[in-house]
Amino acid sequence: MTSKRAGVKGTVAANNRREELTLKELVAAHEKWRGRTTLNLLASENVTSPAVQHYLATDLGRRYTLPLHQSVEGEIVDNGYGGTRYTDEVEALAARVTARLLHAQHAIVRPLSGHIAAMAVLSSLLPRGARYMAVFPPDGGYDGYAPGFLPAVLGHQVLPLPLHGPTHRADPDELAAYIRREKPNAVLLGQSFFLFPYPMAPIAEAVHEVGGLLFYDASHVLGLVMGGRFQDPLGEGADVVYGSTHKSFFGPQGGVIATNREDLFLQMDGAMTWRTVDNAHWNRIAALGQALLETERAGSAYADAVIENSQALARGLDEEGVPVLGKDEGYTASHQVFLDVPSLKQRYGIGPTTFARRLESQDLIIDLVGRMGTAEATRIGMGPKEMRRAAALVRRGGLESANVRGEVRTLRARFRNLRFT
Ligand SMILES: Cc1ncc(COP(=O)(O)O)c(C=O)c1O
Incomplete structure (x- = not known):
């Protein structure tokens, strides 16, 4: 090796070591500041919890599983990978407890975030060209449902679901009349700026009367809903509830979906793999299971x-x-x-x-x-x-x-x- 090439290699190695140290220091500084010092x-x-943290750091975070339920070379297989005997059980447990806490018959825990859960629900249950109503950002709605974001990606048309005043209150009669007039394919409740529960019954009645579906994005309030407070979206008429698992719910970053309708569950579950999720990060799902059990207690x-x-x-x-x-x-x-x-x-x-x-x-x-x-x-x-x-x-x-x-x-x-x- 010429001395010039050896010199370059030495510089690269020194730079690599310096950056490794920088990374270590950045993460440690963040841990100390956001984890222990700031309010x-x-x-x-x-x-x-420490138990959730523990599961996040386990071997599950390095493994693959791919629920398939399809035929490969003439044989029906449940999973595209070997070695999944425990991961499959972990997923089933987390889904079971999610369903219990949301008063649902079926749950899916594979979405990697609340946004991905929304994408999975909207893309699998509404065809391209469908029209749905959602709360727009000026009324406290999630930016992802504004035209130009998820609706543009999924080929949907979105209409604003109007709320009132600075605390974003719903007028149930006004919304019911609007839904009956516009006959959307779905109505999507749930906000990023979310102080008060909705009067759901008149909204559910109107959307079902026009043959539409009612979705509830509980990303912000999931911890309250799973604790039996705020509101019970499925019990009050929603067809599907979904959301992030790391805001008011104290789980790892991720998303869940739940429903009481088997037809919708099969449609959503069947369309997850390769559309919105491939490997679902099984350490996260084990950690989610732990946070769900803590919530149940x-x-x-x-x-x-x-x-x-x-x-x-x-x-x-x-x-x-x-x-x-x-x-x-x-x-x-x-x-x-x-x-x-x-x-x-x-x-x-x-x-x-x-x-x-x-x-x-x-x-x-x-x-x-x-x-x-x-x-x-x-x-x-x-x-x-x-x-x-x-x-x-x-x-x-x-x-x-x-x-x-x-x-x-x-x-x-x-x-x-x-x-x-
Ligand atoms: C109402 C609502 N839905 C979905 C999301 C997206 O959640 P995530 O960050 O888990 O993807 C957010 C994020 O803030 C939100 O407020």
Whole structure:
């Protein structure tokens, strides 16, 4: 080897070692900061139990299984891979508990996220050219259902499902009349900004009368729904419920789908493989099974505590002078709290981005679009007293640009052990 080539090889190796160290340091710094130091008031996140973490790191995360139920060389096979005797059981267990918690006959746990679950439901149950109604982003809906995203990918037409006011309330008579007039193939309930349950019966009646399907995206509220709170989508008339498993539900990142209709289940299950999912990440599914079993044991107490905390946080913010929405309606019935963004601008001359950035500099994490959540704070054991204290820190850090980092860290440090495991 010439000395020039040896020199290049040495530089590459040194660079590789430096980057390996950088990676290690980045992950460790993240773990310390987001995992142990900051107070997380993001509505979309949660923390998982040590048992869930354990399953995520197991050998299952390196294996393949491919449920086929089809003929290969004249022989009906259940799986395209060998060595799946335990993974298949793990999947069946997680699906069984999902179905129990959602009051369903059938469940699918293979979607890799809430978005993929939505894609699996919409692509398998609605043909190209179908028309459905969904809540649009200005009314708190998920951006993925806006024209240009999932509808464009799947060849669907989407109509806005109108809601009212800053807390995004549904008028059941108005929606029922609109559904009867437009006769969509499906109606999709569920929001990213989601404070209150829907009056579902009149909506379900109207959509079924016109021969359509009712879907419920429970991504944000799945932990509350599985804890028996907020609402029971299938019991109240939805044909399919689905959502993310890592927001108010304290599982690994992923998605689930459930239904009581065998015909819909067979259609969705049969269309999963090679359309929306291939290998489904079996470590995630084992971890999901664990989180589901934790929910079965402690989910109602958890959901009650989350809702109590979000109401306490909203009230505390209001009393501190931080503008929040929904006072006349009890603020919230979910894990979320909405900032009153126009009032924030009018009274304090700042937008939600500046507000959130100021808080992040003080180790208080909220999103940049005017929403907070209490799922993670509840899981680490905080109660209404801590929410009241957090509200004061939010006011001082966010409105007054005060240095509250030390107080945030001291508060966070008192909560080391997870509850509801
Ligand atoms: C209502 C709703 N549906 C679906 C999703 C997508 O979920 P995921 O991030 O798990 O893909 C989100 C994400 O925020 C959401 O708010």
